[in-house]
Amino acid sequence: MLDFQIILEAIYKDVIKSKNKGTVASYIPELACVDKNNFGVHLRTLDGKDYGVGNFNEPFSIQSISKVLALSKAIALNENNVWKRLGVEPSGNPFNRLSLLEIENGIPRNPLNNDGAIVIADILISHLKNPKEDFLNFVRTLTNDYSINYNTKVAQSEKNTGFNNYATTNLLKSFKNLENSVDEVLDFYFHQCSIEMSCSQLSKAFYVFANKGTCMLNKLRLTESQTKRINAIMLTCGFYDEAGEFAFKVGLPGKSGVGGGIAAFLPDNFVITTWSPGLNKKGNSKLGMLALEQFTTKTKQSIF
Amino acid sequence: MLDFQIILEAIYKDVIKSKNKGTVASYIPELACVDKNNFGVHLRTLDGKDYGVGNFNEPFSIQSISKVLALSKAIALNENNVWKRLGVEPSGNPFNRLSLLEIENGIPRNPLNNDGAIVIADILISHLKNPKEDFLNFVRTLTNDYSINYNTKVAQSEKNTGFNNYATTNLLKSFKNLENSVDEVLDFYFHQCSIEMSCSQLSKAFYVFANKGTCMLNKLRLTESQTKRINAIMLTCGFYDEAGEFAFKVGLPGKSGVGGGIAAFLPDNFVITTWSPGLNKKGNSKLGMLALEQFTTKTKQSIF
Amino acid sequence: MLDFQIILEAIYKDVIKSKNKGTVASYIPELACVDKNNFGVHLRTLDGKDYGVGNFNEPFSIQSISKVLALSKAIALNENNVWKRLGVEPSGNPFNRLSLLEIENGIPRNPLNNDGAIVIADILISHLKNPKEDFLNFVRTLTNDYSINYNTKVAQSEKNTGFNNYATTNLLKSFKNLENSVDEVLDFYFHQCSIEMSCSQLSKAFYVFANKGTCMLNKLRLTESQTKRINAIMLTCGFYDEAGEFAFKVGLPGKSGVGGGIAAFLPDNFVITTWSPGLNKKGNSKLGMLALEQFTTKTKQSIF
Amino acid sequence: MLDFQIILEAIYKDVIKSKNKGTVASYIPELACVDKNNFGVHLRTLDGKDYGVGNFNEPFSIQSISKVLALSKAIALNENNVWKRLGVEPSGNPFNRLSLLEIENGIPRNPLNNDGAIVIADILISHLKNPKEDFLNFVRTLTNDYSINYNTKVAQSEKNTGFNNYATTNLLKSFKNLENSVDEVLDFYFHQCSIEMSCSQLSKAFYVFANKGTCMLNKLRLTESQTKRINAIMLTCGFYDEAGEFAFKVGLPGKSGVGGGIAAFLPDNFVITTWSPGLNKKGNSKLGMLALEQFTTKTKQSIF
Incomplete structure (x- = not known):
């Protein structure tokens, strides 16, 4: 062994x-x-x-790793709604590229590039009562660790400089693939990405x-x-x-x-x-x- | 069970x-x-x-399934040479699309789209003494079935109408990612794709x-x-x-x-x-x- | 004659x-x-x-026709600055497409597509004391007609729904080709586009x-x-x-x-x-x- | 004066x-x-x-300048046929790029990029009795100078190395926007491009x-x-x-x-x-x- x-x-x-x-x-x-x-x-x-x-x-900033947790929550809530609004194919492009989203009329290729993860954030906001609180609770439950938290300084830092994400989200909105307001969705999304975990906590989350x-x-x-x-x-x-x-x-x-x-x-x-x-x-x-x-x-x- | x-x-x-x-x-x-x-x-x-x-x-025409067999043969012969000339990423594009190959200077994204498979064919031609004969023998050995053969009518049919593959191969040649002549490479490639197998033979080949x-x-x-x-x-x-x-x-x-x-x-x-x-x-x-x-x-x- | x-x-x-x-x-x-x-x-x-x-x-909403007037004002103020930040080539793309801007690192192809016109708006804001007032005066002087005005309802209407322009402007900002804030630039830009003129007034402006x-x-x-x-x-x-x-x-x-x-x-x-x-x-x-x-x-x- | x-x-x-x-x-x-x-x-x-x-x-090799002369001959012969098969818009791309042709299903953007010029060559071949002879005569008549000629060494040189043009022409063929064979069209096209003229002869041709x-x-x-x-x-x-x-x-x-x-x-x-x-x-x-x-x-x- x-x-x-x-x-x-x-x-x-x-x-x-x-x-x-x-x-x-x-x-x-x-x-x-x-x-x-x-x-x-x-x-x-x-x-x-x-x-x-x-x-x-x-603990470190888990950033995009959170996209899988958000996707799981969205699927647990209502899987059909998810696959109506995005796909499951690799994009062949960098994670923050807008071109493909534009060519494909606002339908993200998959939920793990930025565009798709932002649509998932939008879905969570529409389905959760207190989106930020509820999502954090979900992650805490998953790991059985109630010390896990957002890093609001990191979230704020992205809010000030994340122009590429603002561009992506506005593009989604222009294609009517966003139910909530751009600011609301990105506030949630930047918080989601700012969650801090250690390797040992992440191992529990991915169990x-x-x-x-x-x-x-x-x-x-x-x-x-x-x-x-x-x-x-x-x-x-x-x-x-x-x-x-x-x-x-x-x-x-x-x-x-x-x-x-x-x-x-x-x-x-x-x-x-x-x-x-x-x-x-x-x-x-x-x-x-x-x-x-x-x-x-x-x-x-x-x-x- | x-x-x-x-x-x-x-x-x-x-x-x-x-x-x-x-x-x-x-x-x-x-x-x-x-x-x-x-x-x-x-x-x-x-x-x-x-x-x-x-x-x-x-038996039916295995077509692109042959790309995996050709790749295996090329890797068995000389793996290093393979990854110098192409990549391992999904392209995010249809299998016969030329645009990405052009943008990426003649380096195919992976060996299973047409462009990459044609580079693999080129490698096999450079390494094998009697390319078509040797490759067929390889497939026969793999399945332990010596009745397997090319369908030359199908190969000829593609030679007459496969203009997209001619375009791809010439583009590879223009980027100097083809050692042999366009006609030689496509003659081999169209034969490779024309191999006929039944499901049960394929099961043996993929063993x-x-x-x-x-x-x-x-x-x-x-x-x-x-x-x-x-x-x-x-x-x-x-x-x-x-x-x-x-x-x-x-x-x-x-x-x-x-x-x-x-x-x-x-x-x-x-x-x-x-x-x-x-x-x-x-x-x-x-x-x-x-x-x-x-x-x-x-x-x-x-x-x- | x-x-x-x-x-x-x-x-x-x-x-x-x-x-x-x-x-x-x-x-x-x-x-x-x-x-x-x-x-x-x-x-x-x-x-x-x-x-x-x-x-x-x-009178009607001149919209993109205003881009030429804004360009002229920017050139009259400081031509060098203009050509440092954008080009003079046709894009081969629709006027509101973001893909090319992304591929070309935030440098718009020309000043008459949306992306380039937004950079021109940014230049005008940086150079003019009271941007909206000064630009309107410029157009009035050009035509010698002081009845020309913004249609603030149209400007507001675009502000509420112009998500594609918000996407474009944020993309420019992410490439650091925008000096002022996204909101400031688009407020000016939507006003600029909302100017109303009749054909006879336009004839004077283009004289x-x-x-x-x-x-x-x-x-x-x-x-x-x-x-x-x-x-x-x-x-x-x-x-x-x-x-x-x-x-x-x-x-x-x-x-x-x-x-x-x-x-x-x-x-x-x-x-x-x-x-x-x-x-x-x-x-x-x-x-x-x-x-x-x-x-x-x-x-x-x-x-x- | x-x-x-x-x-x-x-x-x-x-x-x-x-x-x-x-x-x-x-x-x-x-x-x-x-x-x-x-x-x-x-x-x-x-x-x-x-x-x-x-x-x-x-005298020098006029190369792409010949595209305008070929276009004129094609228009003189049958203008309608020309605009059914290609467009009149700038491509926003380099002259030998295939991507746009692929996206737009084999319809070249304009007759002065390589793809469009090759379609024009195809049209001339279909309409002229002795394409190479007749086109040369056309250019000679235009300039009233019968010393003008093809440089067959240059034409042959392109035939040996013009893989990008072979790629383009095969792509056109795959989209069924080529009536004649790839080899026939490129033989004509490479000859057309190889015409030699001096500045003073060109001035007469463009008169x-x-x-x-x-x-x-x-x-x-x-x-x-x-x-x-x-x-x-x-x-x-x-x-x-x-x-x-x-x-x-x-x-x-x-x-x-x-x-x-x-x-x-x-x-x-x-x-x-x-x-x-x-x-x-x-x-x-x-x-x-x-x-x-x-x-x-x-x-x-x-x-x-």
Whole structure:
């Protein structure tokens, strides 16, 4: 049997030596000051064993990783409504590109690029009584950890400088694929992205996807079929325009964020999460991808 | 335990009733005359058990399914050379679109769209002594079936009318991403696509991908890591611009062809193949996709 | 010698009979209610003679025609600054398309599509003390008509529904090609577009372009070279993605607006303006284009 | 009155001093060896006076300038057929780009980009008995100079390396916008482009466009309206994706070629031609554009 702790430690020692640790995202000013020497890896098996190395207990901004959680909530609320308003195909484009949305009349290609995630935010606002509060509660329930919170400084920072997201949201509105006001939707969306979690908390949050839709305390009702679909979307669209590369090298479904986090998992087996704030050119954590590639190569644990 | 024969028969009965059986591909005149009422499904487990319904023993033109076999041969010969000349990302575009190739200076996004498959054909021609003969032998060895052959009438039919492929190949040549002459490469490529197999033969050919790189008679040397990568590319790029949809609905890696065939598989478990010549708008077999969606939904057998 | 009055009357009689009068722009709610049976033509020679038929004295929303006036003001203030921030090439795209702006990193192709016109608005705001007041005065001086005014209801109507313009302006801001705030720039821009003029007033306003840069009362200082450039831009970019068609059929520099107005001119000779609110698919006045084509064909008066 | 000889000599002296003379086109190997210090300017008034400086009598490869002559012949033969198969709008793209042609289903934007010019070549082949002979005769008649000829080495050179044109032509064929075979059309097209003329011969050839459709010896029957249209297309599309810039700086209709030639004219007045083989990034002659800009600025002779 594999000894995950020993494997993670070996990988950590090797990967931390990388000279090129990538570039910390600077387009959200509040994120630019995080130390790029941070590096943590955490693994949690379905039967509840935990393994961790480095800064795996330190919270960071989960950013786009939140898109999967928001999608799950939207699907749990009303799946039909979701697929009327966006698709499930990889875009072949960077995550913040508007061109395709324009050509395709305001229908985002998938829920994990910015445009699609903003439509999901709109759906949540329409369905939830107190959107920001309810969504936070959902994430807390999922992880059974009530210390998780928004970082309002980060949310505010994006509100001041996120002109590309304002452009995207106005474009969606111009195509009548937005029910609520631009400001309302982006206020929610920037909060959603600002949630802070550590690797070990993220491992708990993603447990539901590795476990056929049942979360740790049995409180989220995703069907097996819904879970299959969400997992498939993560594999084909979860790493921006590097999804093919991640599937090719790592071979696990997952989701990355510009805060430097990655959450991935092997269905029926484990969740593995990494954090290192330095990003490669496509916006994915450099050390994180390296660690995960080594992990699946060494352990031969992948969906393929 | 699942009784695959009973399941396949139930699916067959249900799917064959579909009123809309799609449209037979007409852009290759020789293919246009195939009867669209043909429908077969075949499943082969890794331990060698076979299950089949309908026209599962009737040969058809495998067309783009051959791209995976050609890719495997190219990787077996010289993997490094492959990834210097093309990528592994979904294109977000139809399979025969030239625009992206032009914008990205003649580097195809992946080996399963036409442009990338043509580069793979070019690599095979440069590495094989008698390209057409050697490639056919490779496919025969893989399946341990020496009756498999090219359909030269279909190959000739494409040569006369495949202007889009001529455009693509000339564009590759203009970007200096083609070593051999346009005519030589397309002669090989049209032959490669014209190979005829039945579902049961295809199940044997794809055994290697479900079996970590070792084919039935142990004659193909793909490493586990190479197999993981090829399988990942099938999942992210194997169904044209419907790869997301296929992953979402079916949840298996695989490859389709405009001849109406689909080969898919669950690693370490089984290969499942379907054939029905009527295509949907994206160029994938209508009944085939339906059958596979029902299969993974009923059996809960998917990589996710 | 040509008798313009007789010619205009003959054209009017013929064109007004058209059964298909186009579609009134509906994306600005305030404009949607204009009667599409309105039709006027006016011609003013450089030596001050006036000819008019139909509703040539009735004011309408000049919309995009204002872009040429704003461009002229920006060039008169500081030409260098203008060409640092945008180009002079036709876009080959509809006037409100964002894709090209995104690909070209926030540098608009020309000052007569929406994106470029918004940059011009930004320049005017940075250079003028009281932007809205000063710009209106500039237009009034140009025409020597102090009754010309903004229609604040139309401006407000666009502010409420102009999501595409908000998307464009935020995209410009994200590329740092906007000095002022999005709201400030669009408030100015929507006012600029809401100016109301009649054909006869427009003929006076465009006199400066036909007269080598000297306006009627000699109060605008454009050099001959600046005028040549502005006129060239009108010819290549003045009719959205129908600029080629307009040059081909009419053969005069000019500018159209979605309010249904067109102003065109033959340098050193005359200005001719038309108004009819029904638009063709490209957003240009249907009867206006018809009338101008007949005019230059009958009189053989074109720059070619 | 302007003394053109003195003006041309002054411009010549000034422009020839430019340190950056551009880059000679290398994609046609036969053209790559032309000396880039060649520079000639020629002007011919409608009343038959000639003025020249530098290498104005030396023949060069007219390349894309031939597109206007081919278009004129096609229009003279059957104008309706032309506009059924292509448009009259600037493309906003480089002259050899395939993307737009693909998006717009094989209908070229205009007859002066490669795709449109190839359709014109196809039309000529369908209408002429001996296409190459007849077209050469047409050009000879137009200039009244029977020494003009194809350069078959240049034509052959393009045939060997013009993969981009083969791609374009096959794409047209795949969209069924080509009546004749790809090889036949390109053989004609490469010959058409290989015609050699000097500036003084080109001035005679373009006389017809400056003279309302009547050529020097009265042998070409273009109507005034046809001439207006051809001239308009030259202005909006004659300089690749620098047509706006040329109109802006020079303000004359005209056409350039990658051989380094430019022919421009002021209707009813004169034709001015330049030759210098060094090109700018957009493919237009560097010294030629400089000379023409100085010319229209000094003489204030432009259509605007």
